[in-house]
Amino acid sequence: xxxxxxxxxxxxxxxxxxxxxxxxxxxxxxxxxxxxxxxxxxxxxxxxxxxxxxxxxxxxxxxxxxxxxxxxxxxxxxxxxxxxxxxxxxxxxx
Numbered sequence: 001x002x003x004x005x006x007x008x009x010x011x012x013x014x015x016x017x018x019x020x021x022x023x024x025x026x027x028x029x030x031x032x033x034x035x036x037x038x039x040x041x042x043x044x045x046x047x048x049x050x051x052x053x054x055x056x057x058x059x060x061x062x063x064x065x066x067x068x069x070x071x072x073x074x075x076x077x078x079x080x081x082x083x084x085x086x087x088x089x090x091x092x093x094x
Contacts, residue, residue: 002087007094011061016073016085019054028079030054038070043089045071063091 006012022028033056035045042064049058056073063069068091074084 004087004089005094006060006063006089006091008063008065008091010063011059013057013059014071014087014089015058016056016087017054018056018075018083018085021083022054022077023079026079028077028081030056030075031078032076034074036072036074038072042067043069043071043091049073060089063089065091065093067091 004014018030030051033049033051035049035058037043037045042062043060044062046059049056056075069089070086071089072084072086074082076082
């Protein structure tokens with residue numbers, strides 16, 4: 001699982017790259033991507049993450065210093081497969 005740092009005042013983009021996981025033989029693509037954050041209520045993901053060539057890009061803001069967050073991305077593909085990946089975002093004053 002990847003670990004990243006963010007400043008409390010930052011508004012940054014992050015990515016989940018599914019391109020190697022998708023089935024190239026069937027030209028499978030991501031049909032939906034949902035970003036969730038635990039704990040909820042502080043760190044916020046902008047609505048509607050962008051999906052381009054198997055990469056899900058999303059924007060985060062509102063982190064609280066000294067807190068850690070588990071950010072997950074659940075996708076569904078055009079081939080009806082579902083999977084989920086997560087990353088940890090730790091917030092520190094920089």
